[in-house]
Amino acid sequence: MKPNGIGKCIVMREWPTPRVWVRSLRTVVLGTLLLTYSVAAHAAPKADLWPRWQQHDPQNAQTIDHRLWHTWLTKYVDAHHPSGITRVRYATVASDDRQALQRYVNTLQQLPISTYSRQEQKAYWINLYNACTVLVVLTHYPVASIRAINISPGLFTRGPWGAKLLRIEGEKLSLDDIEHRILRPIWKDNRVHYALNCASLGCPNLASVAYTASNLEHLLEQGARAYVNHPRGVMFDKERLHISSIYVWFSEDFDGAPDGVLRHLQRYTSGPLAEQLQRYSGKITHAYDWRLNAP
Numbered sequence: 001m002k003p004n005g006i007g008k009c010i011v012m013r014e015w016p017t018p019r020v021w022v023r024s025l026r027t028v029v030l031g032t033l034l035l036t037y038s039v040a041a042h043a044a045p046k047a048d049l050w051p052r053w054q055q056h057d058p059q060n061a062q063t064i065d066h067r068l069w070h071t072w073l074t075k076y077v078d079a080h081h082p083s084g085i086t087r088v089r090y091a092t093v094a095s096d097d098r099q100a101l102q103r104y105v106n107t108l109q110q111l112p113i114s115t116y117s118r119q120e121q122k123a124y125w126i127n128l129y130n131a132c133t134v135l136v137v138l139t140h141y142p143v144a145s146i147r148a149i150n151i152s153p154g155l156f157t158r159g160p161w162g163a164k165l166l167r168i169e170g171e172k173l174s175l176d177d178i179e180h181r182i183l184r185p186i187w188k189d190n191r192v193h194y195a196l197n198c199a200s201l202g203c204p205n206l207a208s209v210a211y212t213a214s215n216l217e218h219l220l221e222q223g224a225r226a227y228v229n230h231p232r233g234v235m236f237d238k239e240r241l242h243i244s245s246i247y248v249w250f251s252e253d254f255d256g257a258p259d260g261v262l263r264h265l266q267r268y269t270s271g272p273l274a275e276q277l278q279r280y281s282g283k284i285t286h287a288y289d290w291r292l293n294a295p
Contacts, residue, residue, distance in 0.1 A: 014285050044249035045176060049185035055114040056121055064124055066210035068104040069131050079208040084230050086205035087295045090141050098138055105131050109168050119213035126195045126211045129178045136160045137199050145290045146199045190253040193246055194223035202232055202289035228268040236276055245288035258284055
C-alpha cells in the first residue's frame with residue numbers, strides 16, 4: 001500500500017485521469033530521467049502472481065501458532081487512541097519483547113507454508129507482513145516515517161518494501177513480494193488492504209490481535225468498516241469527497257476507478273456518510289498521511 005511517493009507526508013491530489021496525466025507529462029522539461037521518476041512516484045505495484053506460492057493442501061487441518069504475535073500486539077498496540085487510529089508504542093518495546101518478535105518471525109520463516117490450507121496461508125502472510133514491518137521500524141527507530149528507512153534496492157525507491165528481508169522455503173522475499181505477488185493475486189480479496197499495515201497514520205489500523213484462519217473473515221470485515229468510516233478513509237469537506245490514496249493506487253483491486261471504488265465504499269459506509277456517497281457525482285480528491293503510527 002505504498003508507492004514510492006515523494007514530497008510531504010500528507011499529499012492531497014485530485015483523482016488522476018488520463019487527460020490530466022497527458023497534460024502533466026507534456027510539461028516535463030527535465031528529460032527522460034525526471035519523467036521516469038515522476039511517473040514511478042505516483043504508481044503502485046501491480047498484482048503480479050508468483051506461481052510458486054499457489055501450492056496448498058486443502059486437506060491439511062494443521063494450524064499455525066500465532067500466540068507470540070498476539071501477545072506482542074496486546075501489549076504494544078493502543079487500539080483505543082482518541083483519534084481512532086491505532087498507535088504502536090515502539091519507544092517502549094522491551095528488549096525481551098523485541099527478541100520474542102524476532103523469534104516469531106524466524107519461526108514463520110521455517111514453516112513449509114506451501115503444505116498448509118488456503119485460510120492458514122492467508123492469515124500467515126498477513127501476520128508475517130505486519131510483524132516484519134514492525135521489526136523494520138524497531139530496527140531503525142526513531143524515524144518520522146517508514147519511508148525514511150531507505151533499504152530497498154533501486155535508484156528511485158523509498159522505504160523498506162523492496163528489500164529481501166525474509167527467506168521462506170528457500171526463497172528470498174520482500175514485503176512487496178508478500179503483498180503484490182502473493183496476497184493480492186492469489187486471493188483477489190481487496191480487503192487485504194485493510195489488514196496489511198505499513199506503520200503509517202494514513203494506513204488501515206494494525207489489528208490488536210493476530211489473524212487466524214478462524215477469525216480471518218471477521219477481522220477483514222471489521223477492518224474494512226473501520227477504515228471506510230474513518231475520515232482518513234472517506235470524508236466529505238464542503239460537499240467535496242476526499243478518500244484515501246489507497247483507493248487510487250490500487251483502483252484495479254476495487255473494480256476500477258472511480259465507479260468501482262464508490263461501489264466498494266458504499267458497501268461498507270453507514271449513516272449519513274452512506275447517504276452522501278449514494279448521491280455523490282462530483283470530483284474526488286485523495287490523500288495519505290505517511291507519518292509514523294506512533295503515539
